[in-house]
Amino acid sequence: MKQQANLIRAGQVIEHDGRRWTILKQQIITPGKGGAFIQVEMRDLKTGNKTNERWRTADTVERLMTEDKEFTYSYTDGDNLVLMDPETFEQVMIPTAILGEGVAFLQDNMVVNVKLVEGDPVGMDLPPHVTLEIIEADPVVKGQTASSSYKPAKLSNGVKTMVPPFIEAGERIVVRTEDASYVERAKS
Structure with missing residues (x-):
């Protein structure tokens, strides 16, 4: 068109x-x-x-024109992502390059949206938010104001992000998959 x-x-x-x-x-x-x-x-x-x-x-x-189809992420095999069609249970292999840096946010059994052109995968969208655990967080510097200061932290998938000073290592937070930014504390 x-x-x-x-x-x-x-x-x-x-x-x-x-x-x-x-x-x-x-x-x-x-x-x-x-x-x-x-x-x-x-x-x-x-x-x-x-x-x-x-x-x-x-x-x-x-x-x-692209067609959107939902798949379930199974695992990564070398340079390919193995996805399962939830309707037919067939496995499909898609190159990791299609997703780019977003590969770090994939989690087992995550539902992803794949864009297809004439049956060929051309793009992939992750859910807008994922819940991850903080494995490393810098200590709070005394005198910082909570309103505008953020501190660096490392997530369980290895990605670094900035979090508010009250977040400690071991806590689970919700992260935006688009830019790895902090959204909120995970609700239990």
Whole structure:
């Protein structure tokens, strides 16, 4: 389906130069002189290579329609994620590169949303929040105000994040999967 370049958004899949690309970032730039254009960072679905492309806002691009399907994460096998279709119980292998840094947030039996183009996986979305345990947290520095100060902490999956001063090692917290930021203490 053809669409104007200025309507490209992150997460969409397009066909360009005979290859499929997933959009990572887009920015419309309006220079002081001349027409506006869109700067797009995209990744080749086959090779995983990233590139930047520019189009005038009036140009058209071929957008591929994606189908969303839910799978259950089973385990990681080398460079592949093994997912199970909850309806047919078939196992599907998807390259870890599709998920990128979000792989650290995968948990056993987690339901994930996979974007498919003609049956091929092109993207994957995790749930917006996960609950993890703090394994390391810096001590509170006396005199810090609780309103604006955060301290570094290490989560059970190895990811580092910033948490409020009252959070200690051993506590479970809710973390945003998009940017590994603290949301709240986990409710028991």
